[in-house]
Amino acid sequence: MVDIRLVFVDRKIVSKFVRKSALGIRVALLIAFLFPSAAVFAGDVILFIGDGMGAEHVKAAGMYLNGSPGTLAFESFPHQAHVLTASADNDVTDSAAAATAMSTGRKVNRGVISKAIPGGGENLETLVEYFAGKGKRTGLVTTTFITHATPAAFAAHTGNRSNYNDIADDYLNNTRPDVLFGGGGRGMNRDSEVSAEYTVVDDRTSLTALKSKPGLRVSGQFGRGHTPFVIDRKNTYPDLPEMTKKALQILDNGENGFFLMVEGGLIDHAAHANHIHRVVTEIIEFSEAVEIALKWRGDRSDILILVTADHETGGLKVIKNNGKGKTPVVEWATNHHTSAPVPAYAVGKNSEQAHGILDNTDIHDILKLASEPLKRPDKSAADTSR
Ligand SMILES: [Zn+2]
Numbered sequence: 001m002v003d004i005r006l007v008f009v010d011r012k013i014v015s016k017f018v019r020k021s022a023l024g025i026r027v028a029l030l031i032a033f034l035f036p037s038a039a040v041f042a043g044d045v046i047l048f049i050g051d052g053m054g055a056e057h058v059k060a061a062g063m064y065l066n067g068s069p070g071t072l073a074f075e076s077f078p079h080q081a082h083v084l085t086a087s088a089d090n091d092v093t094d095s096a097a098a099a100t101a102m103s104t105g106r107k108v109n110r111g112v113i114s115k116a117i118p119g120g121g122e123n124l125e126t127l128v129e130y131f132a133g134k135g136k137r138t139g140l141v142t143t144t145f146i147t148h149a150t151p152a153a154f155a156a157h158t159g160n161r162s163n164y165n166d167i168a169d170d171y172l173n174n175t176r177p178d179v180l181f182g183g184g185g186r187g188m189n190r191d192s193e194v195s196a197e198y199t200v201v202d203d204r205t206s207l208t209a210l211k212s213k214p215g216l217r218v219s220g221q222f223g224r225g226h227t228p229f230v231i232d233r234k235n236t237y238p239d240l241p242e243m244t245k246k247a248l249q250i251l252d253n254g255e256n257g258f259f260l261m262v263e264g265g266l267i268d269h270a271a272h273a274n275h276i277h278r279v280v281t282e283i284i285e286f287s288e289a290v291e292i293a294l295k296w297r298g299d300r301s302d303i304l305i306l307v308t309a310d311h312e313t314g315g316l317k318v319i320k321n322n323g324k325g326k327t328p329v330v331e332w333a334t335n336h337h338t339s340a341p342v343p344a345y346a347v348g349k350n351s352e353q354a355h356g357i358l359d360n361t362d363i364h365d366i367l368k369l370a371s372e373p374l375k376r377p378d379k380s381a382a383d384t385s386r
Contacts, residue, residue: 040143041370042257043349044303045131046293047363048074049261050286051095051150052268052313060276060318060328061283067324072287073294074307077345079354083310083363084341088118091339095268096161098310099153103127105364107384112298113158113167121159127367128155128175133227137251138258141243143227143282144265146182147171150310154261164188168181172196176217179250179260180205181243184187184221193219204238212249220246230281231267240264244289255285257302257371262289272333279316297348298364302363304349304370308363309342 034338050057054151062071087097088107097110104114104124114124128138147167152158155177156170171180173196180188184202193200198219201207207220233239238246244262248369251258264286270278290307297303315333322328344363346354350370353362 001060008172010083010272015325038357041373042300043136043373044252044257045259045367045370046297046303046305047127047259047261048264048286048305048307048368049099049102049150049159050143050264050267050283050307050309052311052337053264053283053286053309053342054312054314054316054338054340056316056330057267057271057279057283057304057312057314058343060122060316060330061280061287063318063321063323063328064280064325064348065284065287067320068321072283073291074287074345076341077307077347077351079296079346080385081344081354081356081358082341083308083344083358083360085309085360086339093339094155094161094337095149095310099150100124101315101360102308102310102367103154103362103364104162105368107361111159113152113156113161113163113201113239114154114156115159117159118190123157123217126154126156126175127261127364128177129258131371132175135256136258136371137179137254137256138175138177139247139251139260140177140181140263141179141240141247141260142182142263142265144183144187144263145188145225146180146184146221147187148182148226150263150267151180151182151261159188170194172198172219178217178258179220179247180218181220181222181238181247182265183223183225183227185224188219188221190221190301191204193221203236204242205236206235207238207242207246210246210250212253214253216253218250220232220383226269229270230285234329240285240289241292244292245296248293250323252296259367259371260293262293264289268313271316274314274335276316276327277329294347300348302349304346304351305346306346306354306367308344310360312338312340312342315340 059069085095089109094110155175156167164187320329
């Protein structure tokens, strides 16, 4: 019996081989038939961040959506953990320091976007830079404006999260993610996006019409500032599941897979306002975006989907379930972030690393490792492909 883990065939090698000979095509087909999940290794990594989404927020959303807690799509993921969120300078973090920890594996002070502060102040390698360096396509999707702290920490460097012009300049001229979807303005504008050779879309219709092709780089900036809350949104805005689906279509045409970060950015804003109805409706949409990725993943084993949060907001406690379609009775402890651990849910490649209590910097390591091949080519496997 062949151990499936021994079979590793790089996507590039397969395509090169297939192009070369008819025999190659037959062998590649045979490999694909015998080992459907191992025939092509993409190592795609998809990270979902619910900004401010603590365990009680998730619980409340399940009650509202289905009448009982524990019922959102990602809550059935096989591997789950609690994540500690402290920044370098405080037990209570902000989105900049928390996202930097996940993106770079380093704790920094609040307000800092992927720079060694405290420390020498040098740029810390972000996940977009790391994965792009591996030949992967990269994308950032959010419901906040795209230069906001969470996406920024994945592809920009600045000592101050409010330096939107610097963040936009890093996106467009330095790190250059292939997909940038979110609210517009705040450093981003059509002229600079076009001159950086991005295809630009600015509403739901133009996003929907966009056709994926290899090498396509898209900036989709919808409105100015944050996109509206789900319950206030006009239909000229794409929703988070639509943006996620389009991002997957655009990213999934490279030879080496991709990295995608999707943020439900307004969960935090609703929690700051202690507005439970907005919290649950934002989380439900966020969960629908996760479902898009799950459906797209199918039964492939070379892909990691990890869902987590950057910090808890509001000190939320669910008191009473009021059943499906009704917001539960809740108590809020604060209008600010707290130091409560946040949940993480993982499925797919390397997901078993998500268990117990993790630090937010561990998320970085889990994501990076997930893109590594299952195992180096075994000699017998290599012989089979000749
Ligand atoms: Zn916040």
